[in-house]
Amino acid sequence: MSKRVGLEASHAAAEAARMADVDFIAAYPITPQTHIPERLAEMVADGELDAAYVPVESEHSALSACLGAAAVGARTFTATAGPGLEYMHNVVYVASAMRLPVVMTIANRALSAPLSIWGDHSDAMSVRDTGWIQVFCQNSQEAFDMTLWAFRVGEDSKILLPVMVHFDGFHLTHVTEPVILPEQEEVDRFLPPFHYPFALDPDKPMTLGAFAPPDIYSEAKMAQEVATRKSRAVVLQGFQEFGDIFGRYYHPVEPYKTEGASTLLLTMGSFGETAKTVIDTKKDKGESVGLINLRLWRPFPFQELRQAVKGAKTLVVFDRCISFGGPGGPVASEIKSALYDEKERPRAVSFIGGLGGRDMSAEDFEYVIDRGQEIAEKGSEELFETVGIRGEVTGIRG
Amino acid sequence: MTEKFIKFGKNLVTTEEFLAEGHSFCTGCGEALAVRLACKALGRNVIIANATGCIEVCTSPLPVTSWRVPWIHTLFENVAATASGVEAGLRILIKKGRMPERDIKCVAVAGDGGTSDIGIQALSGAFERNHDFLYLCFDNEAYMNTGIQRSSATPYGASTTTAPAGKLSIGQTTWKKNLPEIAVAHNIPYVATACPSYPFDLMNKVKKGAEVKGPAYVHIFSPCPTGWRHASDMAIELGRLAVETGIFPLYEVENGRYKLNVDRPKLKPVEEYLKPQGRFRHLLDQEIAKIQEHVNEEYAKLRAKVTCSAS
Numbered sequence: 001m002s003k004r005v006g007l008e009a010s011h012a013a014a015e016a017a018r019m020a021d022v023d024f025i026a027a028y029p030i031t032p033q034t035h036i037p038e039r040l041a042e043m044v045a046d047g048e049l050d051a052a053y054v055p056v057e058s059e060h061s062a063l064s065a066c067l068g069a070a071a072v073g074a075r076t077f078t079a080t081a082g083p084g085l086e087y088m089h090n091v092v093y094v095a096s097a098m099r100l101p102v103v104m105t106i107a108n109r110a111l112s113a114p115l116s117i118w119g120d121h122s123d124a125m126s127v128r129d130t131g132w133i134q135v136f137c138q139n140s141q142e143a144f145d146m147t148l149w150a151f152r153v154g155e156d157s158k159i160l161l162p163v164m165v166h167f168d169g170f171h172l173t174h175v176t177e178p179v180i181l182p183e184q185e186e187v188d189r190f191l192p193p194f195h196y197p198f199a200l201d202p203d204k205p206m207t208l209g210a211f212a213p214p215d216i217y218s219e220a221k222m223a224q225e226v227a228t229r230k231s232r233a234v235v236l237q238g239f240q241e242f243g244d245i246f247g248r249y250y251h252p253v254e255p256y257k258t259e260g261a262s263t264l265l266l267t268m269g270s271f272g273e274t275a276k277t278v279i280d281t282k283k284d285k286g287e288s289v290g291l292i293n294l295r296l297w298r299p300f301p302f303q304e305l306r307q308a309v310k311g312a313k314t315l316v317v318f319d320r321c322i323s324f325g326g327p328g329g330p331v332a333s334e335i336k337s338a339l340y341d342e343k344e345r346p347r348a349v350s351f352i353g354g355l356g357g358r359d360m361s362a363e364d365f366e367y368v369i370d371r372g373q374e375i376a377e378k379g380s381e382e383l384f385e386t387v388g389i390r391g392e393v394t395g396i397r398g
Numbered sequence: 399m400t401e402k403f404i405k406f407g408k409n410l411v412t413t414e415e416f417l418a419e420g421h422s423f424c425t426g427c428g429e430a431l432a433v434r435l436a437c438k439a440l441g442r443n444v445i446i447a448n449a450t451g452c453i454e455v456c457t458s459p460l461p462v463t464s465w466r467v468p469w470i471h472t473l474f475e476n477v478a479a480t481a482s483g484v485e486a487g488l489r490i491l492i493k494k495g496r497m498p499e500r501d502i503k504c505v506a507v508a509g510d511g512g513t514s515d516i517g518i519q520a521l522s523g524a525f526e527r528n529h530d531f532l533y534l535c536f537d538n539e540a541y542m543n544t545g546i547q548r549s550s551a552t553p554y555g556a557s558t559t560t561a562p563a564g565k566l567s568i569g570q571t572t573w574k575k576n577l578p579e580i581a582v583a584h585n586i587p588y589v590a591t592a593c594p595s596y597p598f599d600l601m602n603k604v605k606k607g608a609e610v611k612g613p614a615y616v617h618i619f620s621p622c623p624t625g626w627r628h629a630s631d632m633a634i635e636l637g638r639l640a641v642e643t644g645i646f647p648l649y650e651v652e653n654g655r656y657k658l659n660v661d662r663p664k665l666k667p668v669e670e671y672l673k674p675q676g677r678f679r680h681l682l683d684q685e686i687a688k689i690q691e692h693v694n695e696e697y698a699k700l701r702a703k704v705t706c707s708a709s
Contacts, residue, residue, distance in 0.1 A: 023490050026483065052490040054482060057523030061479035064520065067472050068447060068483025074491055076483075094472050193496075200445045200468035200484065202502055209471035210458035220460070 007179040009140040010035035016147035023074035026054040026065035032169035033081040033107040059084035063091040070100040073199035082109030096131030101154035109169040110356040118357020119169035121320040134297040137167040140177040153238040159231040252301035258290030315346040316372030328384035350384035426630030428621035432594040439601035447481040449508035450474035475516040478524035481506035510537040510551035525584035538622035550575040563680040581615035588614040590650035595637030627676025639671040644697040655707040
């Protein structure tokens with residue numbers, strides 16, 4: 001029987017790694033990720049988890065060590081946040097290109113300067129194009145579920161790609177919520193033992209990570225791109241199998257009360273739960289609104305997104321990151337690009353808020369939806385608007 | 399002499415080659431020879447992690463490889479961390495019964511830039527964490543792969559492309575960073591210096607480093623005809639001169655105890671080593687005298703450590 005316990009999201013992710021019987025953990029402490037490696041170190045120290053815990057001297061070395069361990073066939077896990085993710089940036093690209101299926105949870109944090117230990121999505125957006133499969137979580141249960149799912153998908157011999165599980169720093173990492181923990185037997189049924197087909201082995205010498213002259217680099221990168229896109233099938237299969245065993249079905253794009261709605265709000269991560277309450281209130285008042293949670297960030301779910309916004313007039317996209325000098329919030333610009341070729345598409349409006357730990361209240365989301373509708377009707381010269389930021393921000397034009 | 403070696407040499411060294419022919423090292427490269435010898439000493443049961451650099455680039459252009467042993471390259475600055483993962487990964491898989499019990503040595507390979515500059519943090523971390531691995535630094539005293547840029551291992555007075563000798567400069571104005579001493583400061587069980595001009599000494603040290611439990615570091619002096627601008631048939635001779643002048647002494651530090659492996663009663667003048675190299679050609683007598691003085695001092699310090707260890 002599964003059991004329902006109170007767990008902090010960070011501990012839920014650590015528990016998922018434990019139940020996945022992870023072999024190797026290398027991590028460097030950074031707020032707000034610390035509770036994850038702390039909990040894992042504790043499990044190893046108490047004999048609850050039989051794994052190598054390598055307390056590396058930096059995030060750069062954390063992921064580098066994971067690559068080495070994955071290359072000999074170990075199930076590997078690490079976690080970081082904001083500046084830590086930036087510090088290992090070089091290695092992030094290598095993991096996917098070398099097809100080493102590391103699982104990494106990101107406690108999403110703002111980037112310096114000014115220094116901020118609090119949450120936003122600047123770190124996630126900076127690794128958008130690194131070739132990792134990436135999902136976002138809304139609550140502690142999802143932190144557990146997505147971490148477990150990440151091993152199943154990334155290690156699948158058909159794709160062999162690293163997976164990043166994003167969950168909001170503090171707003172989620174430090175929040176205790178009820179989490180349903182499965183039986184080990186169920187986990188074992190869902191997650192087969194890891195077998196890396198290209199493991200470094202003196203009996204079968206292989207060269208991993210050779211360099212590519214110009215006459216081969218392009219082909220190597222295109223092969224990676226094809227593999228990334230093809231991973232979609234395993235991503236979906238993983239969601240299906242997860243639902244069949246644990247009873248919770250996840251989807252790349254998750255609509256909430258969107259049927260027939262003319263205005264949709266799109267969010268990623270934990271703020272979606274606040275937005276849900278706003279949708280409920282507005283629905284009760286008879287407003288034609290709905291919410292979309294974008295769970296799968298890479299590979300980008302084009303089909304599901306187009307399907308989810310069909311028939312809507314306005315699509316308000318909420319970003320927790322600035323693309324300096326760019327076309328608006330990075331998520332909004334991806335959404336616009338995904339819809340550009342559609343004959344009928346909603347008017348997409350970009351909002352930015354929740355930076356560096358700034359909270360987004362229900363009232364803030366109400367404002368975003370209302371103002372978004374207004375912009376959709378009357379138009380605006382601004383590329384995006386902000387919410388919950390003091391002072392008038394104008395002149396953000398293309 | 400050659401005949402005698404053919405007759406007896408095979409009893410001393412394996413004829414098996416783990417670094418295959420067909421690589422693209424420069425003619426007369428001292429480093430290529432050093433890598434080849436090190437591989438012979440290591441044998442088959444190894445996993446090599448290689449930092450970006452001459453060795454990596456000359457041996458692994460897709461779709462071919464020179465490596466007959468398992469080999470991994472990820473980046474430039476992180477080889478000690480990658481090796482940490484390989485070592486700890488193997489150990490846990492064996493412990494959990496997921497891999498048969500087996501003695502596989504993890505060996506990290508890097509150049510002087512990858513070791514003394516960009517990779518020093520990862521190296522220090524791996525030493526401190528006491529990983530059971532061997533780190534081989536092949537020191538050709540500059541960033542040769544990118545075109546002879548200075549590193550912290552470049553010797554005083556050498557002209558490189560980023561610290562060139564000119565009207566106002568002698569080239570490198572700093573003394574070579576002492577990496578073996580930095581390794582010793584981590585209290586690891588085995589540190590040694592080696593040079594392919596002394597092939598048996600080099601192979602013995604690599605073997606010793608591989609057999610020791612815990613971290614081991616071997617710093618291998620690797621003459622570079624291209625970067626040092628010396629004749630391509632001189633790598634062996636220059637290596638020998640570096641040792642005989644005391645510029646690069648051959649020693650080992652086992653559990654903190656120093657031992658000089660080649661200790662001539664009288665050192666040759668440094669000029670003999672400097673002269674055949676284009677990178678030092680611009681040096682005036684006063685600079686050469688300064689180098690001589692520095693070498694004498696450093697050598698005396700090393701001898702004192704050896705004496706201390708013996709008592």
